Amino acid sequence: MGPLIPTGIVGMEWDLFFAFFIGIAFGYVLEQAGFSSSRKLAGVFYGYDFVVLRVFFTAAITAMTGLLLMNHLGMIDISLVYINPTFLWSAIVGGAIMGVGFILGGFCPGTSVTAAAIGKIDAWAFLLGIAIGILIFGEAYPMFEALYYGSSLGPILVFESLGISAGWFAFILIAVALAAFGITAAIEQKVNKENALEDTKGMSYTLPVSVALLVGVMLIFIPYDRLTSINELPKSTFNEVVASNKHYITPDEVAYKLIYDYHPIVLVDVRSTADFNDFTLPGSINIPAEQIASRVWEKQLSNKEQKVVLYSNGTVLAEKAWMMAVRLGYENVYVLKGGLNGFFDNLVNNPKPNTYKMEANSAYAFRERVRKIFKEGKADLVTKKQSTAPTVSPKSEVKVASRGGC
Amino acid sequence: METKSKYLNPYIAGVLLGLVLLGAIYISGRGLGASGAFKDVVTATLSKVAPDHVAETPYWASRVSQSEHPLKSWLALEVLGVLIGGFISGAISGRLKITVDKGPRITSATRIVFAILGGILFGLGAQLGRGCTSGAALSGMAVLSSAGFITMMAIFGTGYLVAYFFRKLWI
Numbered sequence: 001m002g003p004l005i006p007t008g009i010v011g012m013e014w015d016l017f018f019a020f021f022i023g024i025a026f027g028y029v030l031e032q033a034g035f036s037s038s039r040k041l042a043g044v045f046y047g048y049d050f051v052v053l054r055v056f057f058t059a060a061i062t063a064m065t066g067l068l069l070m071n072h073l074g075m076i077d078i079s080l081v082y083i084n085p086t087f088l089w090s091a092i093v094g095g096a097i098m099g100v101g102f103i104l105g106g107f108c109p110g111t112s113v114t115a116a117a118i119g120k121i122d123a124w125a126f127l128l129g130i131a132i133g134i135l136i137f138g139e140a141y142p143m144f145e146a147l148y149y150g151s152s153l154g155p156i157l158v159f160e161s162l163g164i165s166a167g168w169f170a171f172i173l174i175a176v177a178l179a180a181f182g183i184t185a186a187i188e189q190k191v192n193k194e195n196a197l198e199d200t201k202g203m204s205y206t207l208p209v210s211v212a213l214l215v216g217v218m219l220i221f222i223p224y225d226r227l228t229s230i231n232e233l234p235k236s237t238f239n240e241v242v243a244s245n246k247h248y249i250t251p252d253e254v255a256y257k258l259i260y261d262y263h264p265i266v267l268v269d270v271r272s273t274a275d276f277n278d279f280t281l282p283g284s285i286n287i288p289a290e291q292i293a294s295r296v297w298e299k300q301l302s303n304k305e306q307k308v309v310l311y312s313n314g315t316v317l318a319e320k321a322w323m324m325a326v327r328l329g330y331e332n333v334y335v336l337k338g339g340l341n342g343f344f345d346n347l348v349n350n351p352k353p354n355t356y357k358m359e360a361n362s363a364y365a366f367r368e369r370v371r372k373i374f375k376e377g378k379a380d381l382v383t384k385k386q387s388t389a390p391t392v393s394p395k396s397e398v399k400v401a402s403r404g405g406c
Numbered sequence: 407m408e409t410k411s412k413y414l415n416p417y418i419a420g421v422l423l424g425l426v427l428l429g430a431i432y433i434s435g436r437g438l439g440a441s442g443a444f445k446d447v448v449t450a451t452l453s454k455v456a457p458d459h460v461a462e463t464p465y466w467a468s469r470v471s472q473s474e475h476p477l478k479s480w481l482a483l484e485v486l487g488v489l490i491g492g493f494i495s496g497a498i499s500g501r502l503k504i505t506v507d508k509g510p511r512i513t514s515a516t517r518i519v520f521a522i523l524g525g526i527l528f529g530l531g532a533q534l535g536r537g538c539t540s541g542a543a544l545s546g547m548a549v550l551s552s553a554g555f556i557t558m559m560a561i562f563g564t565g566y567l568v569a570y571f572f573r574k575l576w577i
Contacts, residue, residue, distance in 0.1 A: 002431075002432040002433070002435075003431060003432055003433060003434060003435030003436075004432065004433050004434075005433060005434050005435060006434075006435040010433070015434060015480060016478070016479075016480060016483045018430075018433050018434060019434065019480045019481070019483040019484040019487070020483045020484065020486060020487045021487060022426060022429060022430045022433070022434070022438070022484055022487065023483065023484035023485060023486060023487020023488045023489075023490075023491060024487040024488070024490050024491035024494070025426045025429070025487075025491060026423070026426050026438055026484070026487065026488050026491060026540075027487060027488030027489060027490065027491025027492040027493075027494075027495070028491035028492070028494055028495045029414075029419055029422045029423045029426060029491075029495075030423070030488070030491075030492065030495075031491070031492040031495035031496055031499075031501075032413065032414040032419055032422075032495050032499070033413060033414055033416055033419035033420075033423070034413035034414075034416075036492060036496065036501070037507055038507045038508075038521075039507055039508070039509065039576065040413075042509075042575075042576040043576075044562075044565075045565050045566060045569035045576075046569060046573065046576055046577050048577065051413075051416045054416035054417055054420060055416045055417075055419050055420040055423060056420070056539075056543075056544065057420065058416070058417050058419075058420020058421055058423075058424060059420045059421070059423035059424040059427060059544060059548075060424070060544055060547040060548055061420075061424065062420065062421050062423075062424020062425060062427075062428070063424040063425075063427040063428045063431065063437075063548035064547065064548050064549075064550060066424065066425070066428040067428060067431060067548060067549065067550075070428075070432065075432075076431070076432060078549075080435050081431055081435050081436070081549055082435060082436040082437065082549070083549050083550075083551045084536065084537065084541075084542060084545070084546040084549065084551040084553040084554055085536070085551075085553060086551065086552045086553035086556065087536065087553070088556065090534050090535060090536065091535050091536070091542070091553050091556045091557045091560065092556060092560045093531075093534060093535075093560075094531045094532065094533070094534030094535020094536070094542075094557070094560070095531065095535050095542075095543075095556065095557040095558070095559070095560020095561045095563075095564065096531070096560050096561075096563075096564040097527050097528075097530055097531030097534065097535075097564075098527065098528050098531035098532060098535060098538060098539070098557075098560070098561045098564075099531075099560060099561045099562065099563065099564025099565040099567070099568065100524075100527050100531075100564060100565075100568055101523075101524045101525065101526070101527030101528035101529075101530075101531055102524065102528070102539075102561060102565050103524070103565055103568050103569055103572050103575075104520045104521075104523045104524035104527065104572060104575070105520065105521050105522075105523065105524015105525050105527070105528060106507075106520075106521065106524065106575075106576070107521070107524065107525075107528075108440070108528060108538050108539035108540070108561075109440035109441040109444065109528060109529075109532065109538045109539070109540070110438070110439075110440035110485075110488060110538070110539065110540040111539075112525070113440065113485055113488045113489050113492060114488060114489075114491070114492030114495070114496075115492070115507070116489070116492075117488075117489045117490070117491075117492035117493040117496060118492060118493060118495075118496030118501050118502050118503070119496075119502055119503050119504040119505060120505060120506070120507050121504065121505065121506045121514075121518065122506050122507050122508065122517050122518060122521040123507075123521070125518045125521035125522045125525065126521040126522070126524060126525040126528075127444070127525060128522055128525060129521065129522040129523065129524060129525015129526040129527075129528070129529060130441065130444050130525040130526070130528055130529035130532075131444055131447065131448050131525075131529065132522070132525070132526045132529065133525060133526040133527060133528060133529020133530035133531075133532075133533075134441075134444055134445050134448045134529040134530070134532075134533055135448055135452075135529075136526065136529075136530055137465075137529070137530045137533040137534065138448070138452075138463065138465040138466055138533075139463065139465075141463075141464065141465035142464075144533075144534060147534065148534060153552070155551060156551070156552045156553075157550050157551060157552065158550050158551065158552045158554070158555050159550060161552045166550065169550070181417075198412070198413075199412070199413050199414070199415055199416050200415055200416060200417065202415075203415065205417075208417065274468045
């Protein structure tokens with residue numbers, strides 16, 4: 001079941017290798033289609049050449065149809081496929097800026113690379129421009145930040161937004177595309193009297209159009225179930241687990257296990273990778289909350305012998321990740337009570353007990369000891385020596401899921 | 407005009423491109439892209455040229471803090487592939503030629519200036535829109551994300567809105 005690399009069928013070390021060869025195929029097809037010519041590309045806006053529309057829509061529909069079929073046939077786990085998240089206004093404003101850039105520059109980034117490859121100087125100029133544009137964005141980022149993160153709608157799907165089924169949406173898209181192909185062909189013939197439809201001549205379109213329509217009709221009847229290889233916990237069981245409220249683990253327990261290794265635990269930092277790199281508890285692995293469902297983490301999260309403890313700065317993010325993990329059927333997962341803040345608060349604000357109760361006094365002494373270890377920065381040494389933490393290198397593994405977009 | 411060598415039928419090219427995209431999704435669980443690779447290049451260059459500045463600018467810092475080199479990324483290698491794939495295609499079809507592609511009514515210098523301007527806008531817009539025509543629009547549409555369709559309509563809609571004012575560049 002695909003996708004091959006995120007599900008672990010093909011090893012992560014092959015990811016970049018495939019990226020390179022997919023890129024070669026991508027570049028080859030773009031160039032063969034004539035996307036290395038800015039004049040051809042710009043034609044779509046002036047009616048003398050609609051190659052962009054033809055290639056772009058045919059490609060989107062082909063891939064979409066293939067994905068819907070693969071999903072239906074259980075060949076791919078869509079929950080592991082990157083779905084571009086929707087940030088409404090940044091998508092609209094960003095798209096509008098790109099639209100103007102397209103008219104002025106005559107390229108989009110991918111096409112300019114193929115054009116540069118065959119020696120177009122204007123494409124090199126365009127590439128230089130892209131770098132400058134990115135630089136400007138990075139430098140002026142605080143100015144864009146509100147827009148960039150505003151109006152976040154998550155990875156929503158277009159047919160759900162429109163309130164229709166995936167199949168109907170696919171059918172409508174195919175029908176609209178076919179109509180657009182016909183209309184634009186007529187326009188091109190009017191505008192470009194000399195060499196209109198040069199690339200599309202020489203074959204009959206009756207069969208392809210019929211096949212496309214037939215596929216479209218077939219798609220209407222194909223349900224869009226998100227097949228997933230992860231088994232979901234039934235709702236009632238899930239509610240029970242949540243209601244029982246036994247999923248907290250105290251900072252003392254975590255500290256104890258960090259210092260002594262009699263009962264090792266799996267510490268999972270669910271904050272972002274950047275935060276993780278900044279600071280984390282010794283021996284932790286990093287699984288950003290939004291990736292908890294990814295199957296690459298199955299081995300770490302389904303540890304039966306050691307408690308799997310999730311934590312974030314507070315508890316909100318960790319709770320979220322925990323709920324997700326429980327719904328996915330992981331059983332031995334806990335949340336660090338109070339999060340990282342609570343953990344250190346517990347150590348720093350350690351009131352000396354005024355009772356003579358033995359537990360209270362030994363807890364105090366223990367916290368003092370842990371505090372000392374953390375303060376002197378020896379926690380790392382203590383835990384590393386014992387090497388109780390699972391030795392995984394999660395950073396390279398998460399890249400697939402976390403890095404999407406263009 | 408260099409239309410000596412015929413281009414591939416666009417519908418066939420479209421199907422092939424769709425299959426490449428589907429292959430990327432099936433293998434790596436993600437679509438194609440382009441502009442992200444340039445971000446990696448810019449980040450890598452900046453952190454060589456001005457490491458202090460990178461460290462104190464949040465946008466760059468968050469990108470270099472990951473221990474991997476910025477260029478050892480999926481998109482950077484994919485775009486390297488695009489460059490090579492484009493070159494192979496151009497070589498096979500006899501289109502390798504140092505030239506400036508432009509409309510009939512402008513000079514090469516004008517074309518270069520506007521190409522840079524267009525690139526700047528595209529670079530900036532692709533950051534804001536979380537991807538360009540390939541990563542946000544095409545790949546987004548293939549996985550049926552709303553963002554893909556919104557970005558696509560915004561790019562082409564705006565293109566048509568402003569096309570008239572810049573017609574001299576192309577026709």
